[in-house]
Amino acid sequence: MFALVATASFGGPLALAALAAPGLVEDASDSAGLAMLAAAVVFTAPLAIWLRYSRDINGAGGLFGFVEAAAGRRVALAQAAIWTFSYGLYIVYTTVQIVYDLLPEVVPGVRGYQTLLALLIPVAIVTVMLVGRAATLIVLGVMAAGQLVLAGIIDGVTIANISTPLSSFGAGAPAGAFAKASAQTSLLYICGSLPLFLGGELATPARTIRRGLTAAFVVTAAVVVLAVAPLAAVPGLLHTEIPGVSVAQQFAGAGLARAIGVGVAVSTAGLIVWEYLALTRLVHAITRWRIRPITAVIGAGVVLAAPFTLIDPEGFYTTLAEPSLIALWVSQLIVFAVFPLFAIKRGLRVWLACALSAIACGFAVYGIVTALQSASS
DSSP: OHHHHHHTTSSOHHHIIIIIHHHHSGGGGGGHHHHHHHHHHHHHHHHHHHHHHHHHOOSTTTHHHHHHHHHOHHHHHHHHHHHHHHHHHHHHHHHHHIIIIIGGGTSTTGGGGHHHHHHHHHHHHHHHHHHOHHHHHHHHHHHHHHHHHHHHHHHHHHHHHSOOOGGGGTTOSOHHHHHHHHHHHHHTTGGGGGGGGGGGGOSSHHHHHHHHHHHHHHHHHHHHHHHHGGGGGOGGGGGSSSHHHHHHHHHTOHHHHHHHHHHHHHHHHHHHHHHHHHHHHHHHHHHOOOHHHHHHHHHHHHHHHGGGGGTSHHHHHHHHHHHHHHHHHHHHHHHHHTHHHHHHHHTOOHHHHHHHHHHHHHHHHHHHHHHHHHHHO
16 A cells, blocks of 8 residues: 555656656657666665665654754754745645646636636645545545556557657667756656655554555656657657647547546646645654644645635746745755765765765755756746
8 A cells, every 4th residue: 555655656657657757858859768767767866865764764754854863853853844845835836737737738618617626626635634644545545546547558558559669768869968858857756755754654664665665666667668768759749738648639539638637637636645744744743743733734724825826826836836846955955965974873884875875965956956947947
């Protein structure tokens, strides 16, 4: 069960396969398959650090617990504050993306209901969270299973109808475009740290987290590679609004295309649920307050913020998304930077810890740079 719900945290496998990853590889389409493989390889450094931390530290604090064990409580509280700022904003602004960007592309007539949806989606998510942990995990499990089914269908459709050229896994694209596509795609997996905050609620957290998170990442990466690699033969599809929907529309019909589009929106909503869930556990770990009051207070903030998104949805999203992303990468940079200190305290191989830390810190710095470039463009 943990591995299944964790799958929904890695950017949402359907959203990555149908929307985000194809959009990033369009300038390196000749090497689409290789770029997706390279992205997965790059991400193994951050993943390895999370997994090594979690072997010894696996409470409700997640990343906060990691930093506390490595560098002390003050640094951990700073990291937690930055992380909370990032995901607190994400929970609020992502509904705007779903209602105003994703759904209008695939659901005719939805524009007439956008105001209602912008208000109801936060209420629905808060309601699920307030019902309790079991209900939340069931919802996440259903979301993850549905995404994997639809992503698998996209994979099947592309493989069956598009002859994947071997050059897709070769270095045919310009080096700069290939490096950029690989690096930016690897950034999409960063929300895979969210399941770490459930460590305090697992019977055997060290083993379950390591196995479940690894399996979730491998499955998600495989889904993305299989969906994107064949598109090297038809690069025109990469330039459409939602490439996965375009593939389904062209080769399987409007019904499947609409299902894929709605599924991408649900995939994105699944990340909101994961972030909300992780945030409640983090606050509980720091304050020792009970989960339900924490959930209610955060939920009240989410619901009360929803009407303000209606004033200027596009401006609201743009204004909040950029600082949220920058804060996310800064919070992860702290986790990666203090890992050698953790290794020294635990008697681990310091040279290996330093190597992993250097790669992961470079990864996080690139994420910050990318977010800053997006803000200035």
